[in-house]
Amino acid sequence: MIPLSLVQRITSEYEAHRNPEKAVKMAAYMKNLFPFLGIQTPEREALSKPIWAEITPFVTEPWLVEVALLLWEKDQREYQYAALSLLSKQVKLLSPVAMPAIEHLITHKSWWDTVDTIASRLVGSLVFRFPELLPTLEQYSTHDNLWLRRTAILHQLSYKQNTDAERLWRYCTLNADSKEFFIQKAIGWALREYSKTNRNAVVEYIQRNEHRLSNLSKREGLKRI
Numbered sequence: 001m002i003p004l005s006l007v008q009r010i011t012s013e014y015e016a017h018r019n020p021e022k023a024v025k026m027a028a029y030m031k032n033l034f035p036f037l038g039i040q041t042p043e044r045e046a047l048s049k050p051i052w053a054e055i056t057p058f059v060t061e062p063w064l065v066e067v068a069l070l071l072w073e074k075d076q077r078e079y080q081y082a083a084l085s086l087l088s089k090q091v092k093l094l095s096p097v098a099m100p101a102i103e104h105l106i107t108h109k110s111w112w113d114t115v116d117t118i119a120s121r122l123v124g125s126l127v128f129r130f131p132e133l134l135p136t137l138e139q140y141s142t143h144d145n146l147w148l149r150r151t152a153i154l155h156q157l158s159y160k161q162n163t164d165a166e167r168l169w170r171y172c173t174l175n176a177d178s179k180e181f182f183i184q185k186a187i188g189w190a191l192r193e194y195s196k197t198n199r200n201a202v203v204e205y206i207q208r209n210e211h212r213l214s215n216l217s218k219r220e221g222l223k224r225i
Helices: 003-015 020-029 041-054 061-073 077-089 096-107 112-129 131-141 146-154 165-174 181-195 199-208 215-221
Strands: none
Touching: 003 041, 003 061, 003 077, 041 077, 061 077, 061 096, 077 096, 077 112, 096 112, 096 131, 096 146, 112 131, 112 146, 131 146, 131 165, 146 165, 146 181, 165 181, 165 199, 181 199, 181 215, 199 215
16 A cells, blocks of 8 residues: 555545534634644544554555655644554654654644654654664754754653653753743643652752743642652
8 A cells, every 4th residue: 555545545534524513623722723624533543543454564664754744744633643643653663764754743733732742752762762863852952943842852751760861951951941831831741740750850950940940840840749
């Protein structure tokens, strides 16, 4: 099955289950930045499941990347969600070769609903398995694009005891002066998640940076403490 055929199959299935009433509400929740078909996550996953089951013989890294990029070009937001669902299920097939495409997904049609999944599930997995990607994350941490900075801050969300605390502190500190809500929130979220593993370290970091961190970052970072 060529990538275009899969995308056409997904499109046909999703179009048949449009719900205009739900689409309006879903778009409003995302501040009307993107059009929606009106297919909520449980239904979308149910529709996609048999399709994903059929593609196993065709899945390679280049194939996955091409499918994801084709889905990203489509207007309705559910297609971007489908791309991330597919990539997340096959993340172990991805290598540093996929990073340029993943960066494209971060920087195009950007919003928290896609970027956070990419950061934690895709970039986080790749960096953990391929430390040679760390220089790329260093570039992201101070990039002009706020979504790349958010990705750097959040990529260790699922690392738990494997978190590189010094890297986390550095990325938070580099962005501590940002007035951007999505950066302040990301710092707080990353700190809060790590506090579940190392409460004292997070408290000490926030105390050391009391006058640099935003109130939002501090409040979110201490929420579980």
